[in-house]
Amino acid sequence: xxxxxxxxxxxxxxxxxxxxxxxxxxxGIDVDAAKIARLAAGEAPFFExxxxxxxxxxxxxxxxxxxxxxxxxxxxxxxxVAVGTPQLKGSYSADLTYVNAAVEGLLEHVTAGDLIVGKxxxxxxxxxxxxxxxxxxxTGAMLAWNxxxxxxxxxxxDTISPDRLVYGVPVDAEAAAxxxxxxxEVYATALEAETPLIVTDYATAxxxxxxxxxxxxxxxxxxxxxxxxxxxxxxxxxxxxxxxxLDVRIGRRFLGAGVGFGGGCLPKDIRAFTxxxxxxGRGESVAFLKEVDAINLRRRQRVVDLxxxxxxxxxxxxxxxxxxxAFKPFSDDIRDSPAIDVAVRLRGLGADVVAIDPEAIENSRxxxxxxxxxxxxxxxxxxxxLVVLVTEWNEYRHLDPEWAGALVGTRTIIDxxxxxxxKAWRAAGWTYKGLGxx
Ligand code: NAD
Numbered sequence: 534x535x536x537x538x539x540x541x542x543x544x545x546x547x548x549x550x551x552x553x554x555x556x557x558x559x560x561g562i563d564v565d566a567a568k569i570a571r572l573a574a575g576e577a578p579f580f581e582x583x584x585x586x587x588x589x590x591x592x593x594x595x596x597x598x599x600x601x602x603x604x605x606x607x608x609x610x611x612x613x614v615a616v617g618t619p620q621l622k623g624s625y626s627a628d629l630t631y632v633n634a635a636v637e638g639l640l641e642h643v644t645a646g647d648l649i650v651g652k653x654x655x656x657x658x659x660x661x662x663x664x665x666x667x668x669x670x671x672t673g674a675m676l677a678w679n680x681x682x683x684x685x686x687x688x689x690x691d692t693i694s695p696d697r698l699v700y701g702v703p704v705d706a707e708a709a710a711x712x713x714x715x716x717x718e719v720y721a722t723a724l725e726a727e728t729p730l731i732v733t734d735y736a737t738a739x740x741x742x743x744x745x746x747x748x749x750x751x752x753x754x755x756x757x758x759x760x761x762x763x764x765x766x767x768x769x770x771x772x773x774x775x776x777x778x779l780d781v782r783i784g785r786r787f788l789g790a791g792v793g794f795g796g797g798c799l800p801k802d803i804r805a806f807t808x809x810x811x812x813x814g815r816g817e818s819v820a821f822l823k824e825v826d827a828i829n830l831r832r833r834q835r836v837v838d839l840x841x842x843x844x845x846x847x848x849x850x851x852x853x854x855x856x857x858x859a860f861k862p863f864s865d866d867i868r869d870s871p872a873i874d875v876a877v878r879l880r881g882l883g884a885d886v887v888a889i890d891p892e893a894i895e896n897s898r899x900x901x902x903x904x905x906x907x908x909x910x911x912x913x914x915x916x917x918x919l920v921v922l923v924t925e926w927n928e929y930r931h932l933d934p935e936w937a938g939a940l941v942g943t944r945t946i947i948d949x950x951x952x953x954x955x956k957a958w959r960a961a962g963w964t965y966k967g968l969g970x971x
Pocket of ligand 1: 545616618638652654685
């Protein structure tokens with residue numbers, strides 16, 4: 534099929550490259566000329582495992598092209614909208630400026646029978662409004678909503694072999710059948726592999742995405758709330774998670790107590806959900822998400838408080854080695870990263886923060902020039918008064934406490950992800966502090 538992808542960020546670039554990998558002819562469009570230049574040269578503009586290989590081969594084959602000119606969507610019949618929907622400044626709501634601009638731009642170039650497919654995460658009701666606008670345009674194009682569930686770090690695999698596909702299609706039966714058939718041609722490979730498919734209305738499709746993220750955020754904040762209780766009772770939240778996680782109705786995944794969630798999705802999506810629920814008169818239905826958010830943000834302060842404590846209350850001029858900057862491993866994404874938040878707060882208190890991350894230093898330096906960075910672990914640990922692990926990259930998970938102990942000034946570590954073995958670290962003479970563990 535001939536496909537266009539509007540917005541080539543973390544979602545769109547992976548989607549465009551993956552669709553080309555599946556044999557489609559794809560054009561990726563973005564307003565960011567620098568990003569498009571790199572993509573057109575077959576280079577990934579951000580870190581995502583597997584993406585550089587995919588881009589190189591798809592661009593070389595000619596199946597994947599990139600442009601800043603929306604007119605280049607002409608000839609494609611399926612147009613994915615994958616632009617950002619960030620949190621509006623000073624509000625909990627989603628900023629739909631980019632989605633609106635992308636659809637308006639597309640309407641100047643689509644032709645009868647084309648399918649515009651929303652992939653961006655949007656407040657429920659957005660698709661219905663856009664569908665009315667598309668109808669009124671007289672272009673003869675249609676709208677479907679196809680939420681995306683990829684995880685950064687596993688985005689290529691998640692796009693080529695998703696664990697489910699959801700299509701939100703128009704009410705009109707004929708239009709619905711056409712939209713479903715077109716999307717099923719796009720996703721033929723995944724469907725042949727028996728990927729579960731749910732075909733539904735626009736509102737359900739939009740809500741599947743935000744409720745999935747709300748559920749995951751709630752699961753993380755639930756275990757972090759238990760960590761808060763464990764901290765005053767002497768219980769161990771990691772053992773608690775193991776024990777409750779053995780109940781198949783609960784499950785162990787997403788029960789990792791620590792510094793909490795971040796990134797470009799969960800925090801802004803739960804906030805946008807509460808804002809939208811209030812607009813439609815159902816604020817109370819998801820009011821608990823405000824508590825989920827508050828628990829999550831408290832964990833960042835908890836790490837800072839533990840750090841101040843560990844430094845004996847005197848932070849000024851102390852060297853703090855911060856391990857990790859990305860919001861999670863296998864990504865260079867620092868949007869709303871708990872690691873960055875902790876590093877910035879410690880710096881704000883006067884600590885000499887030196888931070889390291891295998892992929893996210895460049896992004897961090899651009900936005901947080903007040904922090905010091907090094908890509909050499911020995912330099913970062915050298916003479917440190919305190920080590921704070923905030924992103925559980927494998928290189929930090931598997932750090933040898935003896936080796937690290939010989940470098941630091943003081944053997945004190947805060948394990949903000951509960952990913953180290955406290956016994957091994959204590960045996961090597963370290964003061965070890967986890968979150969919600971004695
Ligand atoms: P991003 O900021 O990395 O990318 C958005 C891109 O859209 C940018 O490159 C920007 O330049 C471009 N853009 C903005 N306006 C444009 C326009 N009018 N025309 C063309 N391009 C335009 O964001 P992202 O992380 O890729 O997220 C995109 C959407 O996908 C969001 O709604 C997000 O919630 C959703 N989503 C993201 C993920 C993820 O893991 N990143 C997963 C699922 C869903």
